[in-house]
Amino acid sequence: MANTAIKANQLGKKYIIGSGINSYRTLRETLNDRFTFSRQTETHKKDSDVLWALRDISFEVKQGQVLGVIGRNGAGKSTLLKLLSRVTEPSEGSVDIYGRVGSLLEVGTGFHPELTGSENIFLNGAILGMKKVEIEKKFDEIVTFAEVEQFIDTPVKRYSSGMYLRLAFAVAAHLEPEILVVDEVLAVGDADFQRKCLGKMSDVAKQGRTVLFVSHNMSAILRLTEETLVINKGRLIKRAPTAEAVDFYLSQELTQEGQRIWRENEAIDLQNPFQPKSLRLLDKSNQPVDTVRSTEEFTIEARYALTKAIKGLRIGVYVITSHGEYVFTTFDTDDARTFEEYAVREPGNYASRCHIPANLLNGGRFIVGMNASSYRIRTYFHEDQAFVFNVDASGAPGTQWPEPRLGPVRPSILWEINQI
Amino acid sequence: MKAEGSIKKITIKPTSGWSALNLKDLWLYRELVYFLTWRDLKVRYKQTLLGASWAIMQPFLTMVVFSIFFGDLANVPSDGVPYPIFSYVALIPWTLFSKALQDASRSLVANRHMITKVYFPRMILPLASVLAGVVDFMLAFVVLLGMMVFYRITPTANTWMLPLFLLLAIITAIGVGLWLSALNVLYRDINYVLPFLTQFWMFLTPIAYPASMIPERWRVLYALNPMTGVVEGFRWALLGTGQPPGLMTAVSALVALVLLITGMFYFKRMERLFADMV
Numbered sequence: 001m002a003n004t005a006i007k008a009n010q011l012g013k014k015y016i017i018g019s020g021i022n023s024y025r026t027l028r029e030t031l032n033d034r035f036t037f038s039r040q041t042e043t044h045k046k047d048s049d050v051l052w053a054l055r056d057i058s059f060e061v062k063q064g065q066v067l068g069v070i071g072r073n074g075a076g077k078s079t080l081l082k083l084l085s086r087v088t089e090p091s092e093g094s095v096d097i098y099g100r101v102g103s104l105l106e107v108g109t110g111f112h113p114e115l116t117g118s119e120n121i122f123l124n125g126a127i128l129g130m131k132k133v134e135i136e137k138k139f140d141e142i143v144t145f146a147e148v149e150q151f152i153d154t155p156v157k158r159y160s161s162g163m164y165l166r167l168a169f170a171v172a173a174h175l176e177p178e179i180l181v182v183d184e185v186l187a188v189g190d191a192d193f194q195r196k197c198l199g200k201m202s203d204v205a206k207q208g209r210t211v212l213f214v215s216h217n218m219s220a221i222l223r224l225t226e227e228t229l230v231i232n233k234g235r236l237i238k239r240a241p242t243a244e245a246v247d248f249y250l251s252q253e254l255t256q257e258g259q260r261i262w263r264e265n266e267a268i269d270l271q272n273p274f275q276p277k278s279l280r281l282l283d284k285s286n287q288p289v290d291t292v293r294s295t296e297e298f299t300i301e302a303r304y305a306l307t308k309a310i311k312g313l314r315i316g317v318y319v320i321t322s323h324g325e326y327v328f329t330t331f332d333t334d335d336a337r338t339f340e341e342y343a344v345r346e347p348g349n350y351a352s353r354c355h356i357p358a359n360l361l362n363g364g365r366f367i368v369g370m371n372a373s374s375y376r377i378r379t380y381f382h383e384d385q386a387f388v389f390n391v392d393a394s395g396a397p398g399t400q401w402p403e404p405r406l407g408p409v410r411p412s413i414l415w416e417i418n419q420i
Numbered sequence: 421m422k423a424e425g426s427i428k429k430i431t432i433k434p435t436s437g438w439s440a441l442n443l444k445d446l447w448l449y450r451e452l453v454y455f456l457t458w459r460d461l462k463v464r465y466k467q468t469l470l471g472a473s474w475a476i477m478q479p480f481l482t483m484v485v486f487s488i489f490f491g492d493l494a495n496v497p498s499d500g501v502p503y504p505i506f507s508y509v510a511l512i513p514w515t516l517f518s519k520a521l522q523d524a525s526r527s528l529v530a531n532r533h534m535i536t537k538v539y540f541p542r543m544i545l546p547l548a549s550v551l552a553g554v555v556d557f558m559l560a561f562v563v564l565l566g567m568m569v570f571y572r573i574t575p576t577a578n579t580w581m582l583p584l585f586l587l588l589a590i591i592t593a594i595g596v597g598l599w600l601s602a603l604n605v606l607y608r609d610i611n612y613v614l615p616f617l618t619q620f621w622m623f624l625t626p627i628a629y630p631a632s633m634i635p636e637r638w639r640v641l642y643a644l645n646p647m648t649g650v651v652e653g654f655r656w657a658l659l660g661t662g663q664p665p666g667l668m669t670a671v672s673a674l675v676a677l678v679l680l681i682t683g684m685f686y687f688k689r690m691e692r693l694f695a696d697m698v
Contacts, residue, residue, distance in 0.1 A: 015696065082536075082695070083432065084432075085538070085539050086430075086432060086539035087535075087536060087537060087538065087539055087695045088692075088695040088696055089432070089434055089435065089692040090432060090433060090434050091434055092434060093433070093434075094431055094432060094433035094434075095431070095432045095433075096429060096430070096431050096432075097429065097430045097431075097432065098428075098429050099428070100428075101539075103537075103538065103539070105537045105538070106533075106537045109533065109534055109537045109538050110533075110534050110538070112459060112463055114462075114463050114466045115459065115462060115463065115466075119462070122455065123455055123456075123459055126451055126452050126455040127452065127455075127534060127538055127540065128538065129538075129540075131451060132451055155466075
């Protein structure tokens with residue numbers, strides 16, 4: 001029987017929101033409170049001031065296990081990783097950790113723009129916990145992995161964002177801790193980079209290290225992990241083999257039906273020239289719906305605004321089954337002529353609509369994701385699970401037998417029968 | 421569950437109040453101290469035209485200004501040695517201290533992206549700031565030797581004690597740096613208080629004037645400023661002025677140690693809040 005790597009016992013983390021202890025104060029305020037005896041102590045805090053980011057989390061991970069952690073935004077996944085990485089302290093409970101923890105909560109931690117690539121490799125490596133000797137030994141490997149041999153002696157402020165990310169990830173990828181804890185690093189970077197990341201993580205997992213992987217990318221979770229934890233509002237609500245956990249999450253946790261609208265006050269980075277507005281499902285008469293018939297065509301419409309002209313922008317829509325498998329990916333500039341016509345998109349409001357033909361999808365529940373990027377340059381926006389919708393297969397060919405058909409697609413296929 | 425022989429077990433749980441200093445962790449991460457010091461130095465001087473000479477310019481130019489206004493115009497006594505060298509000898513350890521204060525107090529806030537993403541003993545950050553200052557000190561010291569040649573002053577036989585006074589300066593800088601850096605995370609107005617505090621402290625230290633100007637009965641109180649011990653010690657060891665180390669130096673050294681130890685404990689106590697509040 002394998003030994004334990006991590007054993008968490010009723011772990012909890014709370015934050016006091018508002019003008020409490022967790023926001024910095026001025027000396028004047030503190031002194032003022034002391035003199036007027038109005039200092040709020042923790043016991044006198046109102047319940048509404050306290051936010052439990054994590055509560056009553058208990059689980060055990062054996063050495064060599066690869067565990068996924070999924071949940072909606074704000075569920076507490078990153079907080080859990082921060083606790084395991086000792087970046088922040090738990091408010092209650094405890095966790096026993098056997099072995100060195102390497103955390104990848106962000107790539108390029110500690111990178112300084114004025115230093116060269118090679119200098120940053122040493123700096124970043126040291127910050128992540130590698131010894132100088134270790135870094136020297138792996139130096140060449142890291143540079144090769146990052147594909148930045150030519151630029152290794154240039155200050156990183158001159159690097160393109162792609163090079164920067166590759167270098168940052170290359171250093172982190174060569175950490176060899178007993179336990180690796182990874183948080184959503186795949187959410188940044190272009191498709192190429194993401195593929196490289198996944199490949200490396202898969203290697204690490206195969207080496208027998210214990211890995212804890214947080215992601216919204218169900219495909220990656222399915223590919224890399226054996227078991228997955230589902231976190232919701234700070235609680236561990238399910239632990240199951242990955243396929244089951246992903247299914248549970250996608251079918252129960254996602255509640256946005258038929259559309260996803262980004263509100264003004266959502267934390268969308270205002271520096272980003274791409275501002276998503278909405279992603280909606282429209283039926284054949286252009287009505288927003290949450291269910292379509294498999295025998296009818298339908299449209300997925302993405303509305304967005306550009307604050308600056310963008311070259312080579314493409315808007316992508318992903319359709320995923322409720323088990324997390326991709327059905328298809330399509331980009332608005334897939335067609336060569338459209339691609340040339342929209343080589344540059346000027347600032348303004350846009351709607352990109354894709355028309356999905358009738359008789360493509362099978363009955364069931366599907367998830368739509370959206371992506372806005374320019375190939376190999378930058379990903380402007382990415383949301384893996386924007387909304388869910390249902391496909392009703394009644395009336396499709398073959399429904400004279402009330403049995404479910406396997407497979408995500410249900411094309412109308414022409415058969416001929418001949419007596420020969 | 422028994423841990424394997426080669427794998428260490430760590431238990432993470434909430435701590436409260438005063439906790440042990442955990443110096444062992446600091447030793448484990450000693451290479452990081454080196455790297456962060458190296459980073460601070462490299463970054464500071466990259467792309468500046470004057471580069472490393474800035475470390476020398478600061479105390480040197482201050483010395484020039486002091487010499488004109490305090491030495492010549494105000495005729496402040498200088499214990500029998502030319503005023504420029506009198507003030508310069510004091511200015512180099514002072515610059516070490518004030519620069520360390522400035523950098524150390526901001527070190528945690530300035531490195532917030534690291535503090536919120538990676539674990540390492542947070543004390544390393546103010547420590548690296550102080551050590552970077554020591555390197556600058558060495559550069560300015562070379563200029564000092566040049567000045568001594570110029571003024572034809574030979575170092576006294578007590579020059580061997582200089583490293584001890586340097587150590588005292590470093591201990592003071594680390595102690596105060598730890599206090600300020602921790603306080604700065606919690607109360608951002610430390611940033612605004614600091615320039616005033618530094619200025620005020622400089623005049624409380626016998627840099628522009630000799631300690632002999634202070635009336636006898638105030639001397640011990642005056643020595644509660646650890647930099648007094650440093651500065652007077654530097655002068656005594658190199659130039660032979662002032663009193664040999666006695667009660668004043670002992671008081672200064674004691675205060676420095678108290679600042680260091682209390683600083684370390686306070687820092688450790690507040691450390692658990694840093695990632696949440698920085």
